[in-house]
Amino acid sequence: MLKFENCKIGHERILYEIPELELERGEFVALIGANGSGKSTLMDALIQGKFPNGKVSIEGRNWNDLKLLERARQITLVDNHFLGFDYLKVTEYLELGRHSYTNFTGRLSVEDQKIVQKYSETLHLDSLLQQSTSTLSDGERQRVGIAKALIQETPIILLDEPTAFLDYPTKKEVMSLLGNSARESKRLVIIASHDIDFCIEYCSRILIIEKNSKILKSYQTITHNELVKKAFGI
Structure with missing residues (x-):
């Protein structure tokens, strides 16, 4: 690939x-x-x-x-700096993951909305959806960033x-x-990770x-x- x-x-x-x-x-x-x-x-x-x-x-x-x-x-990237977009609602930030699939109006389809909901539930973000991204803890930001990457549904996720x-x-x-x-x-x-024991346990391949x-x-x-x-x- x-x-x-x-x-x-x-x-x-x-x-x-x-x-x-x-x-x-x-x-x-x-x-x-x-x-x-x-x-x-x-x-x-x-x-x-x-x-x-x-x-x-x-x-x-x-x-x-x-x-x-x-x-x-x-391809999509989740970096450890949360790539900006402060002061959006969490749900608005997550919806950005579908914008490369929308038409010129930028409106999400019913299917797009279902995908956002699916990964919001998977990453346990339901209680954060109406919260401002600027108020999230580091751990919450990390989960929100991962959810957005999954929502984008690209073949490659970094x-x-x-x-x-x-x-x-x-x-x-x-x-x-x-x-x-x-x-x-x-x-x-x-x-990219320094949690090497988790990588050895969960990853199918290690690049060094x-x-x-x-x-x-x-x-x-x-x-x-x-x-x-x-x-x-x-």
């Missing part, structure tokens, strides 16, 4: 390389590396469609050639530290939800930006100690 060939990731300098990698629908993938290694840089490049070095393709189409609306229907502000039970619930969503909806879900080689490598199975050594050089 999503294929990388001879890619070099970085802006002013190359942070690491992806010689060859292909990710498929239905996979729940963890991207792991030290702080500053380039996890967010890769996600930003995917969202912006900018890969000057190497080739990235989706279903055989060059990623750089996709127009903005086409990318919006293929999440930057999706469990960072969550308590232990909610972390397990969110990781299970993302894994189930990937498998049942045949989506590719990629998370290896500290020494500066190469992104893929592992179907790996132990905690092996992962720490490769990603952090410890």
Whole structure:
């Protein structure tokens, strides 16, 4: 589905390389590396469609050639800064996830509304829907951001530290939800995370930006100690 060939990731300098990698629908993938290694840089490049070095393709189409609306229907990002939109009602923020599917009026169809309701219930947001986004706690914002990504129903979902502000039970619930969503909806879900034990437990594949080689490598199975050594050089 999503294929990388001879890619070099970085802006002013190359942070690491992806010689060859292909990710498929239905996979729940963890991207792991030290702080500053380039996890967010890769996600930003995917969202912006900018890969000057190497080739990235989706279903055989060059990623750089996709127009903005086409990318919006293929990929969505949940970052850990809540991407603005303060002072909207939570329900209004969630509805933004359907706007790439609406016509020129921007009105949601009955089906769109059902999708918003479905994921609001799944993420236990019913009590927050009429609340201002500016009043949410960090954990509530994280759940709202994840819900919006699921509402967008893109084939690829990127999440930057999706469990960072969550308590232990909610972390397990969110990781299970993302894994189930990937498998049942045949989506590719990629998370950048430092919760490595949760990633080992729930993810079907681990991508590691290896500290020494500066190469992104893929592992179907790996132990905690092996992962720490490769990603952090410890």
